[in-house]
Amino acid sequence: MDCIGENNRTACACTYESCNKRGKCCECVSYHRNKNQLPGCFFTKEGERTYDRSFQFFAKDRKLC
Numbered sequence: 001m002d003c004i005g006e007n008n009r010t011a012c013a014c015t016y017e018s019c020n021k022r023g024k025c026c027e028c029v030s031y032h033r034n035k036n037q038l039p040g041c042f043f044t045k046e047g048e049r050t051y052d053r054s055f056q057f058f059a060k061d062r063k064l065c
């Protein structure tokens with residue numbers, strides 16, 4: 001899978017449609033990692049829509065704690 005490509009954009013699970021990083025997975029990961037967050041595709045469908053990308057919310061969303 002390429003880091004940047006139309007296929008990635010089509011497969012992207014993030015619902016933040018106006019983000020300029022959609023389909024650019026390497027930029028998306030880097031952006032969120034630098035903020036101690038995870039990309040939207042790590043979350044459940046419902047969790048993704050909250051736009052809370054924090055590690056804490058990820059653990060709660062995935063019922064890890």
Ligand code: SF4
Nearest residue numbers: 014016019022028040
């Ligand atoms: S997860 Fe964040 S950086 Fe990635 S496409 Fe969605 S809003 Fe943009």
